[in-house]
Amino acid sequence: MTPTAITAQPVASPHAHGGNSVTRTMFRVQMALVPATLYGFWLFGWPSFFLWLLTILSCLGLEALSLKMMGVTRIKATLFDGSALLTGWLLAMTLPPWAPWWVAVVGGFIAIVIGKQVFGGVGQNVFNPAMVARVALLVSFPVPLTQWVHPLPLTTLAAPDFIDGLRIFLSSLPQPDAMASASLLGYSKTELARGIDLLHSLAGEHAPALSWIGARSGSLGESASLLILAGGLYLVGAGVITWHTPAAVLAGIAIPAAIGHAVDPAHYLSAPAHLLSGAAMLGAFFIATDYVTSPNTAAGQVVFGLGIGLITWIIRSYGGYPEGMAFAVLLMNALTPVIDRLIKPRILGRDRRGKPLDIPAGASQ
């Protein structure tokens, strides 16, 4: 026998494979994002498209650079598994649509290099890379990260054309006041801080409406909440994710929101407002369900999701920032190893603590 016959390939069973792959999984998630993304492009025009494109390109470029510097031999295979592309895409979905070009580049750097490769690359990171980037950008550059624009659908006259869009994207000039707008969460927080309660502020003529079709200011992933929901349901149907995490996140937001609103509608937004605002849908279906940074078991995912929902609601209601999804995800990411350690599936023939089940009395052995 030749040594190659021994070392040729894994000889252990199984000899069949179900056909799933990392690339296919990532591709399905990207497909689920397409409707919301296209709708966002239509609402916010060329600048949002350039932002999306550059965020993804930065992520891919920096991933390739990191892999090369680390001496990884399978750069192409790793690059095209789609994980870096997805990270960039998700990050772009959470940014203000008219954010300037350097936000995309810096965000891509933080997400890929600091959020992922420093930990050892795909599968090794503790925190969700897109959320690490989002939080780092928000804390470091609060102004461009909180400047929202009115939806200005591509078909309207005022919408910037390709060249104008490029100019807006590259110039990073302050946006004209006429364009500026606030998201629902940001607006209600500001008004509450000024001492105007929600009953009055939301009735005002400048109040952002709770638009169910998504024509409202916000990030790409905020405006199109229902399309994000549809994409998420597709992922559940296709078996890419299970319903546990998204349902738990949404319940974690909706339950305290409903209670708060019922008790004091002047100070607490309603459950639908919470669910359709900010990154609630995107977070529940696309961010919290990130395989690497969430628990492995169904029960663990329920705990994880409820935690994210609850923390998000607490930050939105009592914290300094209008939106708390990114912070909540990072906090629960940090708890994931603990959840995984405490919540394990029961092994067949053993009790929950791993002790073998009792052998019934009267057996001969």
Added chain:
Amino acid sequence: MGFMNRFKHFLGDQLLGNNWGVHPDDHKRPAADAPVRVMPVPARLYLPLQQHLGGAARPTVLVGQKVSKGELLAEATGMVSAPLHAPTSGTVVAVTEVTAPHPSGLSLPAIILEADGADEWCELTACADPFALTPADIGRRVAAAGVVGLGGAAFPSAVKLGGALRAEVTTLVINGGECEPYLSCDDRLMRDAAAGIVDGIRLMLHATGARVALVGIEDNKPEAIAAMQAAAAEFAAVQVRPVPARYPMGSEKQLIQVLTGIEVPADGRPADIGVIVHNVATALAVRAAVREGKPLISRLVTVNGNCVAAPGNVEVRIGTLAEEVIAFAGGLKGDGLGLARRIMGGPMMGMQIPHWRVPVVKGSSGILALDAAEVAAAEPDPCIRCGSCVKACPMGLLPLEMSARIRNEAYGEAIDYGLKDCIACGCCAYVCPSKIPLVQYFVHAKGELAAQDRAKLRGEATKKLALQRQERLDREAREKAEAAAKRKAEREAAAAAKAAAEAAASAAPAAAATVGEGV
């Protein structure tokens, strides 16, 4: 199923993660629908002495000896073992080594039998009314016939029957699950010989004292279910129970749980909870052994895979080379061009074999010739912690955590995660999107742990010997010292005595002298 039951199943599946297993393409048809072909006896049969779990059989024939069909070639050794019989009449030409049905390609001691073409039975002792026999007698006939579990594990059946009788089991579970893709030999047997199988099941009920036999058949085999139900209709104790087609439904612990609702304790055996499991083909072999006195000398083998020209089931004599079985079944398409992997058994738990010159043994259920599209061997990617393996694992383990620990050689932690509960069914590796060879990790770790245990035992033995040697040396030194001390004491005593004597002697003349001087 009632609404509440459905609801409970939904809750169990979704919230508690009881939706274990995988649903691979079964690839069972058209092979399962083709009639069984009986292969003629080949010129030579290669019969490994170890075709079962337990001690290898010991040859009772000499080279050059002529034997009849069914004559004993090698006898069982020890408590757990099985004898081996001549699958045809002929001459023993060698007792040597042949390639084992194992991926290592290592050799096993075997008897090589040259067929004489007559295929004449030796004298068989039939039994007209086996239900008049005592359970122990049935056990003895099964043991003498060399019947082993034909589902693949090849555990000596008589040992299992005897254990079940002693443990006073109440339920006999008959495994007609055949959950492995590609394989259809049990399906075919149930369709063609249902009455014989049911007779064998009733004999096993008699032999074990069990009150009821539950025959679990996956619902992707409607013809087999119908045939078995018809054959079992007049026997209340034999109940045919369709079970959902889901891999690994045919695994002992899973099938017991699905059919009886009871779990086998992790450190126990099915007999501990009053259950014993036998395969349908084993039931038929038991019937032949008890009623006709026929030893186990042939079996049904599924020949399948994209490279096989005419997939189907073939009845072959034990010891026939896979090469000849394939040739008989119609050979490989394009002379084996495009063949990616040779497998004995099923694709999920079967063994890759290095070449086709490997004999069919008692536990061989299938010979598969798979092309590249079927094996899909790809380079593994890093784990993305998707948890697919956790969902698929029928034992409730965390394969991703176990493999991560094994990568770091933290075998102790892998055991804490349930490495020893792993049944190596392969569900985890089947669903892994990163194509990580998880079973390979677990098999490796189990091997390492076994090696560590052996090394520990050896170390302890060495330590014991060293201690004994030290004790011996100490004792010898002590004895030497004692002897020396004794000698010294004797010498001293002697010297003292001598000195005293001398002193006395010298004192006496001196005294005399003194006296003399004084005189």
